[in-house]
Amino acid sequence: MAIPLKYNIRHVLLRWRTTSLTIFAVALVVAMFVCMLSLANGLETSLTDSGNPLNVVVMRKGATSETNSSVERSAFTVIQYAPEIARDAEDQPLAAKETINIVIMKRRTGGSTNAIVRGIDAQSLALRPEITLVEGRMPKPGLTELVVGTAASKRFENAQVGQKIKLVKTQYEIVGRFDAGQTAFNSEFWGDVEGLNREFDRTVYSSFLIRARDAASVEPLIKAIESNQQAPNLRGQKEVAYYKAQTISAAPIKFLGVFLSVVMSVGAVFAAMNTLYASIAGRSWEVATLRILGFSRTSILICFLIESVFLCLLGGVLGGLLSLPMNGVATGTTNFASFAEIAFAFQITPMLLLYGLLFSAFIGLVGGFLPALQASRQTIISSLRES
């Protein structure tokens, strides 16, 4: 027969002064765990949300990202009429030449970092239907104008609509702002590709973005591009996969989070152990009584394990609550694939909170095991004698 749960719960509440210290220690570890993982989560989401499943990024063979790729106009002329490429209402292929320029910009919060100034083509916006213009207008070809992503506009100095930014030699006016949700594009500036190429003194493009007609023609399109003899040295990659591969940038944060949590959980486990030992030591008489009443050793073991898990779960709940205010807090880091700043937000999901609770339950289980075992193995006579 099991000992009623009430016994444990009331006991945890009885010594609230010392137990609250332990609960708080567990809460801190769980909060740290949830916050660090939500940071990695936010960065990953912004990269996995980027890209359209039908889009293909074409780069030079050997290039690892748009930043260090270069492709020529002649190659674009060759591939843009491939039959697998989708067409718009005017029967123009959905294909765009784009250039990534990395520009040093000041953050509003201090310090400077690299921002992407992307040269876009006529079809670039049509290729990314998830992006909407929310303020102003798109830049006109031939003029020194830029549009800014909402995150970039919040993060960089002089990046509001109406303000001007000096690129290499010319002042560019920001004429509009677009919203790209949580995607990486939201941290970018966009301008006419030909004008920006002149500004940055370059004759080649970074990549071509093309849209396949349908899901079935994505692979054939990539094959057709890679085997095209007139435009050698090209490599096609699904846009989604291209960004997904960059989630590796979140790995150090994840590692740091898990590593710290594991090390800190040692402290929390020991704190839970101390609390349980003390609470059991004060109750050896009660334990003996329970045994006399007929409760088995196993049910005493389980009873104290439950007490420990309950104690730590309280900490887990508190830790989850403590971490909640961080949800949505915006931050940014350098995406090492593109070598440019990517803005993202702490993202606490129900799943993460659940992990936090499981983590706290695990702390309770490990920390409570030895004390519970000791309680269950006391002989009745010696326990009764003790106090």
Next chain:
Amino acid sequence: MNTPSFIVKSALRNPRRTILTITSIAVSLAMIVVLQSVLKLFFDPTAERKETIPRIVARHRVSLTLDLPITYEAKIRTVDGVQDLTTMSWFGGIYKDEKLENQFPRFGVDLDDFFKVFTEFTPDENFQQALAERSAAVVGDQLMKRYGWKVGDRITLKGDIYPVDLELTIRSVFSGNDPAANADILVFDKKYLDESLGETQRAGSYFIMVRSPKEVERVCQEIEALFRNSDAEVRAETEKAFQLSFVEMLGNIKLLFSSLISVVVFSILLIASSTMAMAIRERTREIAVLKTLGFSRETVTLMVVAEGMLVSLAGGILGVGGAWLVLPRPPLFLALAAFLAVLAAIGLPTLLLAILLPEDETGRTGPNSVRSILLKYGPWVATVLASLIAGMVFYLNLNTDWFKFSGGILPFLNVRTETVVFGSLVALGIGIASSAIPAWNAARLRVLDGLRTIG
């Protein structure tokens, strides 16, 4: 028995609790030392250099990816205070594969000027020969060691930023003459890169040696002024500021690390406080007895605080000292990890087995039952085995390179004096803070109430 020994005895009265507390404090403090050391490494990588080298980096104001015209070299040389300069073009590229451990800095430089600017490096006697050969690579000795290269080896760097593959031959090795000079880069003549590309009279950046540290600021300003309003404006800054600009890119590392450190500090405080609170509450009656015997309030307070300090300082010495000893020494670190792993791998199953074995019919465990034998000898066997394996790991890894071990993340992780001081101060503070409330309660305790208290 005198007061100090009474304090020690009190602290050890519940040895299990004290050991658990000391261990958690030690682990957490070691964590703080690790975090601090990483932070220091990020923000002040050259702090161990004996003297500041007055070196300036001049690069394109707008972007890291834009080059500067090669004609700038002659103009920069005219600035008063400029002693020597070399171009530095980041080649990037891929050596073998894209794995982190195969990445190291590789630059195209003006080979004949490079060592005049990087005075902390000295090339070996083959350097003249390297100068004569266009495709020669000059490699730092730490890099040679890491990849097991020998002079004469051929290296292929597949280009990514530049659309050429470079075939280099190691002709000369240089070494650092300062503990902070990490000779872990590869340089080659930039003319070889220019020839392979068949163009480019441009340079990624210029590294400039200035006559004296006092002139650095003025020289920076003059260089920037020289090219203001040109098609390629220049940003000139000290080498340290240049390096910091890369750390800045990571985001608010300082805030992240300092919040993590404060969370860790706070959690140690909670753990230590709960231990002290338990310890003093259990002894309420004894404290009353002490007071009855004539110990003053001050003495009682002092005794409680001293007990708290003893526990937290023991944790501090273990944690900070351990980290200080182990972190910069990869073999020791690996040995410690192996020791703990083996101990856990043997200890936990033994413990479980002992628990799961049925008891005898009296409900007690006899001295000769399998269980008691397991519990008696298990820990010893586990410790001895773990020590043996740890010793082996230590021996085998005597030459392990931190860089390779950490997958290229950390070049080295030295624990600096200021970090040790910080850790010790934290331990000290925790000792005082954790015992403050119990000490206050003990001092205020009325003898009669104390004597009346039941357990």
